[in-house]
Amino acid sequence: MKRKLSENDEPVPTASGETPSAKMATFADLGLDSRLLQATASQNWQTPTLVQSQAIPLALDGCDILAKAKTGSGKTAAYVLPILQAILKRKQTSSDSYTAALILVPTNELVNQVTQVVELLTSFCSREIKVSKLSDKLSDAAQRAVLSDTPDIVVATPARAWHNIKNSALSSDQLTHLVLDEADLVLSYGYDEDLQSIASALPKGLQTTLMSATLTKEVDTLKGLFRRNPSILNLAEPEDDEGGVSQYVVKCGEDEKFLLIYCMIKLELIKGKAIIFVSDVDRCYRLKLFFEQFGIRSCLLNSELPVNCRVHAVEEFNRGVYNIIIASDENEIIGDEKDQTDLGDGDAVDGDREDTTESSKAKSHDAAIAQSSKKRKSSRRDKNYGVSRGIDFKNVAVVINFDLPLSSRSYLHRIGRTARAGQTGMALSFVIPKDKYRKHMPTSTETAENDEKVLARIVKQQAKRGHEVKPYNFDMKAVEAFRYRMNDALRAVTKVAVREARLRELKQELLKSESLKRHFEENPLEVRHLRHDAELRTARSQPHLKHVPDYLLPKEGKKGITPKEVGFVPFKKVLDGKGRRSKVFKGKGRRVGGRKSDPLRSFKARSKNK
Numbered sequence: 001m002k003r004k005l006s007e008n009d010e011p012v013p014t015a016s017g018e019t020p021s022a023k024m025a026t027f028a029d030l031g032l033d034s035r036l037l038q039a040t041a042s043q044n045w046q047t048p049t050l051v052q053s054q055a056i057p058l059a060l061d062g063c064d065i066l067a068k069a070k071t072g073s074g075k076t077a078a079y080v081l082p083i084l085q086a087i088l089k090r091k092q093t094s095s096d097s098y099t100a101a102l103i104l105v106p107t108n109e110l111v112n113q114v115t116q117v118v119e120l121l122t123s124f125c126s127r128e129i130k131v132s133k134l135s136d137k138l139s140d141a142a143q144r145a146v147l148s149d150t151p152d153i154v155v156a157t158p159a160r161a162w163h164n165i166k167n168s169a170l171s172s173d174q175l176t177h178l179v180l181d182e183a184d185l186v187l188s189y190g191y192d193e194d195l196q197s198i199a200s201a202l203p204k205g206l207q208t209t210l211m212s213a214t215l216t217k218e219v220d221t222l223k224g225l226f227r228r229n230p231s232i233l234n235l236a237e238p239e240d241d242e243g244g245v246s247q248y249v250v251k252c253g254e255d256e257k258f259l260l261i262y263c264m265i266k267l268e269l270i271k272g273k274a275i276i277f278v279s280d281v282d283r284c285y286r287l288k289l290f291f292e293q294f295g296i297r298s299c300l301l302n303s304e305l306p307v308n309c310r311v312h313a314v315e316e317f318n319r320g321v322y323n324i325i326i327a328s329d330e331n332e333i334i335g336d337e338k339d340q341t342d343l344g345d346g347d348a349v350d351g352d353r354e355d356t357t358e359s360s361k362a363k364s365h366d367a368a369i370a371q372s373s374k375k376r377k378s379s380r381r382d383k384n385y386g387v388s389r390g391i392d393f394k395n396v397a398v399v400i401n402f403d404l405p406l407s408s409r410s411y412l413h414r415i416g417r418t419a420r421a422g423q424t425g426m427a428l429s430f431v432i433p434k435d436k437y438r439k440h441m442p443t444s445t446e447t448a449e450n451d452e453k454v455l456a457r458i459v460k461q462q463a464k465r466g467h468e469v470k471p472y473n474f475d476m477k478a479v480e481a482f483r484y485r486m487n488d489a490l491r492a493v494t495k496v497a498v499r500e501a502r503l504r505e506l507k508q509e510l511l512k513s514e515s516l517k518r519h520f521e522e523n524p525l526e527v528r529h530l531r532h533d534a535e536l537r538t539a540r541s542q543p544h545l546k547h548v549p550d551y552l553l554p555k556e557g558k559k560g561i562t563p564k565e566v567g568f569v570p571f572k573k574v575l576d577g578k579g580r581r582s583k584v585f586k587g588k589g590r591r592v593g594g595r596k597s598d599p600l601r602s603f604k605a606r607s608k609n610k
């Protein structure tokens with residue numbers, strides 16, 4: 001029987017007849033092993049989150065689960081802890097050793113980071129439970145060696161998992177637990193054949209968990225594939241608990257994005273850590289070089305950078321080494337293309353679809369998306385890259401959609417990079433009105449063509465969730481004084497400078513190989529070479545731009561620019577910065593397989609008119 005559990009429903013009695021309370025007071029109430037309780041305590045997790053308190057009892061009771069819970073709500077531990085509990089319990093009475101759990105995620109970066117969470121949660125029972133990850137970076141022989149140790153838990157992408165099941169390196173015969181994290185994405189990454197093969201190799205009676213912050217029709221496909229009829233947890237955090245994101249939008253011209261972001265950062269109108277999402281790799285470098293003109297340091301995340309360097313950059317950002325990450329979200333286009341046509345918001349399980357009129361209105365938009373997707377598909381880059389979903393960025397004060405995403409679903413995941421684990425945060429989105437699109441070619445991006453339509457969807461989506469997207473009003477007159485400086489800086493950031501910057505960054509990041517990293521760790525004075533926010537210096541240097549002279553400021557000082565401070569977000573909880581995972585990833589609609597491309601060879605600067 002299919003069971004549905006939401007915040008409005010009565011809790012579902014478990015098979016043992018117990019009823020999980022709406023929110024368990026402590027992890028101990030969940031009946032977890034003391035070693036797991038020690039691990040959660042060492043993470044400073046005082047109480048289980050809603051998804052944890054709901055999912056863990058059901059999972060411990062042997063139920064299949066399909067859970068939808070908001071971004072940053074602790075879904076990883078919600079599926080990892082019951083698996084660990086089951087393995088520990090079995091090992092009390094049996095010395096058999098076999099791989100009991102397979103955790104499937106869409107990208108290599110997520111493989112890395114989910115493994116880190118498992119390692120953290122097994123830190124007090126690491127002798128009893130072994131976890132291994134299967135990575136594209138390892139040769140077949142190395143993967144075989146890893147698996148010959150018979151890890152209790154294996155974390156992998158579906159492609160890697162099937163590859164190893166097929167060649168008998170990974171035994172699926174005795175699996176008791178299967179997890180699909182970011183379940184709605186796994187299929188759109190082109191893993192359908194791998195998943196079908198895996199499904200056919202699974203033993204009967206396996207307990208299956210599907211997790212995501214947004215659920216789509218694809219999840220129904222997965223349910224069919226694994227022939228499961230899970231208990232459905234459709235969870236919204238109660239308002240009180242929801243740290244929540246304050247959402248703002250600024251409608252402005254294409255070049256004004258650059259003007260406003262320069263003022264906001266240089267005048268410290270935004271404080272704390274910021275993630276700035278842009279639409280493509282070129283724009284990443286354009287914005288970084290633009291910032292450089294003003295002495296603003298930033299680091300980059302994009303699909304051209306090697307995965308190690310991306311993971312390292314996120315880790316450093318989480319440790320507070322950098323304050324600003326500029327992330328290109330190019331893959332979201334392909335990942336969300338389907339959502340737009342199929343499901344609008346992408347939450348089929350909620351019945352949260354956009355209506356048909358809306359869908360037909362979206363058709364021309366979809367065509368534009370498909371067109372730009374084609375272009376993007378043709379460029380060579382890491383198909384497994386993605387940042388708007390899954391990455392556990394820590395203590396992010398503000399998410400800036402410098403370029404608006406192409407769907408409300410993508411917006412939801414992007415803003416979910418802030419206000420994680422009960423904190424608060426802010427999201428600010430720049431929107432180009434139709435009449436301002438293509439009016440300033442050097443700063444124009446094709447993804448902005450339908451910004452207003454996308455905004456309408458976002459507003460509708462957020463309204464359904466009880467959230468408001470408010471206009472943010474800058475005093476444009478006060479900002480005007482900075483325009484000539486912005487223009488000076490933009491002129492220096494030429495196409496050639498951007499192209500050189502892309503090449504230079506790639507070369508530098510490749511040089512920072514693991515062995516070099518070790519060398520620098522041994523020679524900490526040289527560690528500055530490892531920084532990801534070093535200046536690229538491919539654009540003309542204008543040192544005078546690095547300072548803001550008083551005569552540019554309005555009489556009231558920087559307060560005259562905007563009526564309120566943007567982005568000062570006091571965190572509800574002070575995290576200790578220990579033991580965190582950081583998920584990275586994303587990709588889309590194509591099978592990735594085990595190939596690993598050399599980013600230097602595959603580098604191809606775009607020759608668009610920018």
Ligand SMILES: Nc1ncnc2c1ncn2[C@@H]1O[C@H](COP(=O)(O)OP(=O)(O)OP(=O)(O)O)[C@@H](O)[C@H]1O
Pocket residue numbers: 044045046047048049052069070071072073074075076077212213389390391392416420421580581583
């Ligand atoms: N019970 C808890 N109390 C406090 N913090 C927690 C708890 N459980 C998990 N966290 C922290 O919350 C953060 C988010 O967790 P996690 O990445 O699992 O969220 P998620 O729901 O998977 O997010 P996304 O949907 O974006 O992938 C992590 O930093 C994690 O350490």
